[in-house]
Amino acid sequence: MTTFPSVKEQMDIIRKRTVEIIPEDELEKKLEVCVKEKKPLRVKLGCDPSRPDLHIGHSVVLQKLRDFQDLGHTAVLIIGDFTAMIGDPSGRNKTRPPLTLEETRINGKTYFEQASKILSEKNLEIRYNSEWLDKMTFSDVIRLTSKYTVSQILERDDFEKRMSAEQPISLHELLYPLSQAMDSVAVKSDVELGGTDQKFNLLVGRAIQEAYGQSPQCIITTELLEGTDGVEKMSKSLNNAICFNDSPKDIFGKTMSIPDTLILKYFKLTTTLPDSEITKIEKLLQDPETNPRDLKVQLGYELVKRYYDEQSAGFAREEFEKVFSRKEIPEDIPEYTIQDSEIKLVTVMKDTNTAESTSEAIRLIRQGAVSIDGHKITDEKFVIKAEKDFILKVGKRKFVKIKV
């Protein structure tokens, strides 16, 4: 049987890097019972298997879940395969193709593989929500929907926004908060975690648990992270995400491209550096002597270290300085062998995916973005003669080694 740290010690850890705990005193009470009866809390986190690519924005809430695991509580990871199977048509024209059960299983697996870079395998329970949602009958659904009112559901701010923007909302979308709430009922969660954008759903979970005679879960929200563009929320589809599965080089490079204003936030939310380090960085940032670039180098190093290891982090840093500070050629670049003795440059660019179409290749050449062995090519009709290997560079970061 596990012994738990004192309530105060636990609360100190739990509170860190969170936005809200609702209600805080209720959580303390739950912890008191847990310490007394040596019974771990069940801490729920839901995830969407239709988007199985985790990025460092996800790491914030996963780390919080990990904190609970380390304190001895049970992490309940819910894979939302049921909702993924239905397909969420939010946003017009983009009727997301519903996933098959098989696909949700595969995605659930890759999700878990990535999540285990942060979560511990101990104290972990993984559940698929089709297990209970798929079994509900129509009368079950009616009973569930009778527990909540229309105006309560419409309070959710993105519904409200879409209403006032005169955008469609499908009826079943209104049921998503309720189905998520049913997950809480099914797994009898004591605490549910989520980003601040999930606050509404998490609160519905409380209400529904109560309506089903359970003691309501406490909710903990964590901050959302802006993407590398510094404006939008980090998301793979917005192309501003640093993903768990990105190569060390990419993690480092993408980190270097974040705006200065986000440096501190990234340190706080995406690394596990102790508070004392964070304070130090905060001070350095205010010092006009500091070049923010150097802090980003440190940040990039930390991130690669977290998702790979120290050695890769070191390599990524060196590589970056080599390519971008000293403008040299990177170590590992893709190779491409040309077949013919004479071939148009635009064709090679298209074949090597350094340009999406011939037209784009021509555009790039005209704009002076293309060079061969360091010599800028400005003739769009340039023909390559297969005499010796060379390095083709397109734009700032695309390199291909062309072999004869």
Next chain:
RNA sequence: GGGUAGGUAGCGAAGCGGUCAAACGCAUCAGACUGUAAAUCUGACGGCUUAUGCCUUCGGAGGUUCGAAUCCUUCCCUACCCA
């Protein structure tokens, strides 16, 4: 069920018979400047081996016309008002 306003490139939005591959803004990409930052400036931004050329595109399908994103018919979709 009745009425009104709509559906245009990744998004937003003009165009309402030829000069439309379609203004403008955002996003994106490239160049300059840099710290692969931000800001700024310049350029590109459907495809085609590059062409005062061809092909595909303005919700779908038909039609009128020498010519349609623009007019007509019909179907599909969305929001709003009334019931």
